[in-house]
Amino acid sequence: MKSLFLVGLFFALAHHLATAADDDDVTTSQLMRDAARIIEMARQGDNIEAGRQADVVFRSAARLHQEKEDISSLEMYEHALRLSPWSVEHYLGYADVLKSLGRDEKAEHWVRSAFQRAEDLGTREKARKWLGLPSSAVLPAYSREGRLRICLVRIGQPPDWLVHRCGIGLENTMGIPVMLLDEKIALPQSNRSAFRRWASQLRKDIKWNDPGLAQFARQHGLPSGDLSDHQVVELVEALIAEARPPEELANFRRTKLQLKESKYDEQWDVEKLLELVKAHANESDDPDVIWLGISSKDLFTGDSNYCFGAAAGPPMCGVNSCARFMADFNQEPPDAERLCERLLKQMLSSVGTLLRVPRPIDPTCPRSYPQSLAEHDAKTLNLCPDCRTVILSNTGKAVPPLPDKVFEKVSSPK
Numbered sequence: 141m142k143s144l145f146l147v148g149l150f151f152a153l154a155h156h157l158a159t160a161a162d163d164d165d166v167t168t169s170q171l172m173r174d175a176a177r178i179i180e181m182a183r184q185g186d187n188i189e190a191g192r193q194a195d196v197v198f199r200s201a202a203r204l205h206q207e208k209e210d211i212s213s214l215e216m217y218e219h220a221l222r223l224s225p226w227s228v229e230h231y232l233g234y235a236d237v238l239k240s241l242g243r244d245e246k247a248e249h250w251v252r253s254a255f256q257r258a259e260d261l262g263t264r265e266k267a268r269k270w271l272g273l274p275s276s277a278v279l280p281a282y283s284r285e286g287r288l289r290i291c292l293v294r295i296g297q298p299p300d301w302l303v304h305r306c307g308i309g310l311e312n313t314m315g316i317p318v319m320l321l322d323e324k325i326a327l328p329q330s331n332r333s334a335f336r337r338w339a340s341q342l343r344k345d346i347k348w349n350d351p352g353l354a355q356f357a358r359q360h361g362l363p364s365g366d367l368s369d370h371q372v373v374e375l376v377e378a379l380i381a382e383a384r385p386p387e388e389l390a391n392f393r394r395t396k397l398q399l400k401e402s403k404y405d406e407q408w409d410v411e412k413l414l415e416l417v418k419a420h421a422n423e424s425d426d427p428d429v430i431w432l433g434i435s436s437k438d439l440f441t442g443d444s445n446y447c448f449g450a451a452a453g454p455p456m457c458g459v460n461s462c463a464r465f466m467a468d469f470n471q472e473p474p475d476a477e478r479l480c481e482r483l484l485k486q487m488l489s490s491v492g493t494l495l496r497v498p499r500p501i502d503p504t505c506p507r508s509y510p511q512s513l514a515e516h517d518a519k520t521l522n523l524c525p526d527c528r529t530v531i532l533s534n535t536g537k538a539v540p541p542l543p544d545k546v547f548e549k550v551s552s553p554k
């Protein structure tokens with residue numbers, strides 16, 4: 141079989157993806173050998189590659205703790221943390237070992253760090269319980285009573301702790317009561333995906349009219365027409381395996397793996413999500429409410445690469461996403477407070493738009509338009525005097541001064 145069905149296939153060069161084997165499949169001695177190899181790699185000076193594979197060292201440390209080898213576990217954790225100090229998800233494991241060894245004070249230091257930093261609910265909650273902190277304040281449920289109010293609506297499964305905390309922040313910064321809708325809007329299918337775009341490119345490159353193709357597809361257990369994206373990728377993979385050099389196949393497989401495993405591969409059209417929020421708003425027929433949808437999915441609009449959110453009315457509706465504010469999206473150290481601030485700035489921006497407040501010129505106002513995440517980060521949480529003036533005249537309510545503790549629950553404004 142020759143590569144008759146393929147013309148000018150484009151292969152993106154994907155960087156190496158370390159695939160983590162399932163923990164249970166690996167024996168302790170194998171794990172220890174792998175960890176030792178990675179530690180040695182760092183000792184020889186290749187800290188970058190060793191850092192990339194630090195997960196294996198963390199897993200070895202956790203395994204040693206499981207097997208009650210706490211002195212060795214401690215040492216292994218310290219190797220791992222030296223390789224990858226921002227792996228916040230492992231801080232609690234390290235603290236567990238410290239506690240087993242009676243080093244309570246040091247253990248607490250790491251738990252506190254995990255609580256301050258972690259952006260995932262699991263780590264945050266475990267750390268909070270360990271520290272004996274009260275559970276965080278929650279938003280009241282939506283009710284029809286009162287004048288101008290903001291109601292947050294979860295689209296899919298955004299992190300609950302983040303939604304509540306930012307909702308409280310929004311109430312504190314705007315002086316408008318914020319509630320949470322109990323029911324969630326189900327997340328529809330994504331509208332765009334790098335994997336799908338790649339598959340459609342491959343689809344174009346296949347010579348569908350070639351008489352040998354149908355037979356070749358059948359031989360590989362694939363239908364000869366109407367192939368799904370995954371089947372197209374399978375077919376091209378088989379063709380490359382048959383007719384092209386092994387390096388090409390390796391490249392192809394790496395690209396496939398990378399695109400399939402990327403957590404943020406898919407994107408949603410913000411206009412479509414906005415329609416869903418609007419449908420809910422129309423149904424509930426409560427003209428004093430600003431409905432603000434919150435999603436953890438990556439959004440785009442029109443031809444843009446991405447967007448943080450959108451807002452339009454009436455009815456007053458917005459959609460904001462935290463996807464691009466997450467540490468794992470940007471491959472930066474986790475920082476729970478920074479995440480809250482980023483989302484809150486976006487919420488203030490959307491709410492302002494819905495209250496017909498023009499974009500300000502002060503770049504430090506949370507409502508100014510950022511060209512990048514760096515510019516978004518450079519904004520403050522303090523609404524500028526121009527925004528405050530227009531909000532007062534459009535709502536009849538003054539924006540309160542920025543509180544010291546933006547995300548802490550204070551007595552609700554009346």
Ligand SMILES: [Zn+2]
Nearest residue numbers: 500505524527
């Ligand atoms: Zn402003």
